[in-house]
Amino acid sequence: MQILFADLQVPLVAGSKTQPPDRLERAAAVLAEVGTILSLPMLFSVVMEGASPPHLLPALKPYARPANTLLRIPVAPFHDRATAAAITGQRRPILVIAGFAAEVVVLQTALDAVAAGHEVYFVTDTIGSQFERTENAAFREMEMAGAKPTSVLSFATRLVPDFVGTPGKQVFAALKPVLGQ
Numbered sequence: 203m204q205i206l207f208a209d210l211q212v213p214l215v216a217g218s219k220t221q222p223p224d225r226l227e228r229a230a231a232v233l234a235e236v237g238t239i240l241s242l243p244m245l246f247s248v249v250m251e252g253a254s255p256p257h258l259l260p261a262l263k264p265y266a267r268p269a270n271t272l273l274r275i276p277v278a279p280f281h282d283r284a285t286a287a288a289i290t291g292q293r294r295p296i297l298v299i300a301g302f303a304a305e306v307v308v309l310q311t312a313l314d315a316v317a318a319g320h321e322v323y324f325v326t327d328t329i330g331s332q333f334e335r336t337e338n339a340a341f342r343e344m345e346m347a348g349a350k351p352t353s354v355l356s357f358a359t360r361l362v363p364d365f366v367g368t369p370g371k372q373v374f375a376a377l378k379p380v381l382g383q
Contacts, residue, residue, distance in 0.1 A: 204243040204294045205233065207266075208279060208301030208311055210328075211248060212257040215302050218330030220337045228379050229327040229354050230300050231261035235376040236358045238265060239369050243292050246271040247279045247307075277306060280314035289315075296321045298357065299349075300328030305340040312344040322349035325357055327380070354380050 210230055215223045237244050246266045248256035256273065258266055274282035279289070289297065297320045301308045308329050315322045324344055331337035341351060352360075358373050365374040 203296040203298065204245065204289070204292045205237045205298045205300065206245050206247060206279065206289065206311065207234070207262060207328075208247045208299065208307040209249055210246075210259050210262055210300065210302055211251060212259060213251050215259060215330060217332050218302060219332050220304070220334050221327065221330040223330070226302070226328060226330045227259045227261045229325070230259060232376055232380050233298075233300055233325060233328055233354050233357070234262055234265040236354070236361075236373055239372045239376060240361060242298075243294065244270055245285070245288050247282075247285050248273055249275070278310035278314055279307065280311065280318065290318070295319070296323070298323045298325060298352075300325050302330045304329045304331040304337040305333075309340040309344060312349040313347050316348045323352045323357065324349055325354055326351050327353050 207230060215226055218226055234244060244265060246258060248271060272285050272288060274285050276282050279285040297315045299308055299311055308324060312322050312324055345351060355377060358377055362370040362373045364370045
C-alpha cells in the first residue's frame with residue numbers, strides 16, 4: 203500500500219468549493235500522519251503554479267522531502283515517467299489517492315492506476331473540486347472503473363485492529379483532528 207498526494211498545493215486547493223480548503227488540508231495531513239505511523243510510502247506529485255514553483259499545503263510540508271516530491275508537467279501522474287516509475291517502483295499494488303481536483307488529477311490517476319492493475323482507493327475528504335456536479339461525476343466514474351471511495355477515518359480504522367495497542371493508539375491520536383476533537 204502507498205499514498206499519492208497529487209496537486210495539494212495552496213493556490214489550487216484555495217479554489218475548492220466541495221471540500222473547504224482548511225478541512226481538506228486537515229484531512230490530508232491526518233492521512234499523511236497515519237501513513238507515517240504505519241510506515242506507508244508516500245509520494246507528493248506537484249505541478250508548477252504558472253511561472254512559480256509549487257507551494258505544497260503547509261500541513262503536508264513535514265511529510266514531503268526531495269526524494270518523495272516530484273514535479274510533473276502532464277496532468278496525469280502516470281503520464282509523467284518519473285512519477286509513474288516512483289509509483290510502480292514501490293511494488294505495492296494498492297494505491298491510495300488524495301488530491302485536487304477530483305475531475306482532473308484524481309480521476310486521471312485513478313483510471314490509469316486501475317488500468318495498470320492497482321487496487322485503488324480515493325479518500326473523499328482529502329479531495330476537492332470547484333464544482334459539486336463534476337466532482338460527483340468523477341467519483342462515479344472512478345467507482346465504475348473499480349476504484350473504491352473511502353474517508354480518512356474509514357481508511358485508518360481498516361488498517362489497525364484496535365486502538366489499545368501499537369500502532370492503533372497512535373493512529374487514534376492522529377485521527378483526532380478529523381473527529382472534531
